[in-house]
Amino acid sequence: MILGTAAPARAVAAPHGLRTADNGARIVSQEWLDTSTFDFTVASPAIGSDQKVRVLVPRGWSSRSARTWPVLFAFHGGRDTYVSWTRSSQIKTIANTYDVMVVMPEADNGGYADWWNYGKRGTPRWEQFHMSEVRQLVERNYRAGEVRACMGNSSGGQGCIAYAARHPGAFRYAASMSGILSLLSPGIPRLLTVTNLLNALDPFRIWGIPGVDDANWRAHDPLALAPRLRGTGLFIASGTNGLPGPLDDESTVVGGLIEAPTGTTNIEFRNRLRELGIPVTARLYGPGSHSWPYWRRELDAVWPSLMSAIGAAKTGSSA
Template identity: 55%
Template sequence: MASERRRRMRMTAMATTLIGTTVASGLAAPAHASAPALRRADTGAAITAQKRIDARTFDATVRSPALRMSVKMRVITPKGWSRKSKKRWPVLYAYHGGNDNYLSWTRSTAIEKLAARYNALVVMPEGGVNGSYTDWYNYGKGGTPKWETFHTKEVVQLMERNYRAGTARAAMGLSSGGQGAITYAARHRGLFRYAASYSGIVHLTKPGIPAILMAEGLIFNPGQDPFRIWGNPDKHPRNWQRHDPYVLAKNLRGTGIYLSAGTTGNPGKLDPPFVGWEFVKARLVGGISEAVAGATTVSLAARLRQLKIPVTTHIYKDGWHQWGYWILEMNRSWPLLMKSIGAKRVS
């Protein structure tokens, strides 16, 4: 009986391994065909696991030297996509906000329905609870985490080397992810054809903004040293400037830009009717956050126009820092993003 039980356990383990292998290779090809070997990024970053979510969506686990840890990204594939194809697809990179993760877009929006209308890949990589879309300064010592390296090198190379992503790229993001999309476009000219920010901090060195960001870091991430991210704004102003889309605005020439945010900090038509203390808390978090993002958005838009760099804006007054408005902006800007990368409508 004991030997029979061990034999069954071995058979079960073998079946589980085979099923896992079939799922992974099935991301790219029919079960009877072998999938191309997974290739690494230049840094050594590697795909270590793949999990099918549905017929068009899968998650990939990335072992990242830039982060010194493994994180995930979610990928929505277009109709007819295959890892074995000789064809390449245009790609949209979507960055989430702070205190969230790579699941946020599929959890909080109908991004899958939007994606299904076009023949483009949509990639939603992890950005950390408070990664801030930068390689952390760490008081001039550098080192991990290197979120910018992860997103602009590791993720891009892994997608292009393994999942048939092309070089026609666009990026969008909300809140800190919006800051990331615009900052990456400015710091890596030609990486994206279009970049969209929904309620992002896009004038990093605007008077008062560094202090607000440092305070938010202390409030929402207790125990974390906020000066590790870009440095002390008084002692390390050059590093802040090197990551400020406003300072780098000239680098955005030739890249399509979409900027949106609310400006008043007052509740809008999509905000819950909070009363009493709940209203105070919502106003402090959602209201102030949106007003700050709005001020930096207005500032960058004015700078781009001063430089005669085309920019599409939707600056609204009332409305808090929340998904209701970001969904509207995603829908509003999606055709512009798709057009920029040559993605064709399929439905």
């Protein structure tokens, strides 16, 4: 579909002739929300169910174009969904001024990992969904290019950095906003276990049992994977002390309980990169909660670097 000829905002069967992913994942429906935003649904073998993906396309985009576009993958945090970035941030407004596609896949509370499942593995395989199925589907059907960056907030930030390390070269730039960047630091396994229990999950299915399956935890741990990030542009941002910051009010101050340990892992991660001689832009800002006002601020701060890294040119104002 050519930009500017969007269908009404309703889900319809996917057009004929769409290509599948290598493992048979296929697009079963798509829905245009406006002239620059559409959702598509994937019948995903990796997850074992249908999953949604939201896409922002730039001016002049067409699925029939001879060219491709640079891509930003935007990953969401826990207890949220694929709609979070367009619902809670200014991403649509600023993306509209650049020649970039933004891909925002569902991640549920999946930990951005193929689940360990007590060593049996199997579904859900969130890493396979994101890094193989979604990537292949947008490249084969929607003219997404092979030049990519990623960013994420909270667990999405951890996922972005971990994916960049586990798939060297997949992303030219990786940005984390309040992501836990050291999974095995003191107190962090307990924090993640409690968080996932509150999400009504068996927390040991994701990475395994802390102290027993630590090798699998390390295999997904940004801190442990840090040497594999050489050559990738990096941005991390987090509050560090859990105190209320300039953008907090009564509705956001509780987020300090999460941001303090998160910030500690960001400091560790920054220090480890410095030891390795790997450049990183680190905005570790002291007071400030685990909340959207700060992530919107950091989105503005990192956006030019993301676009520069993938060669996405500025196209004009958002009006």
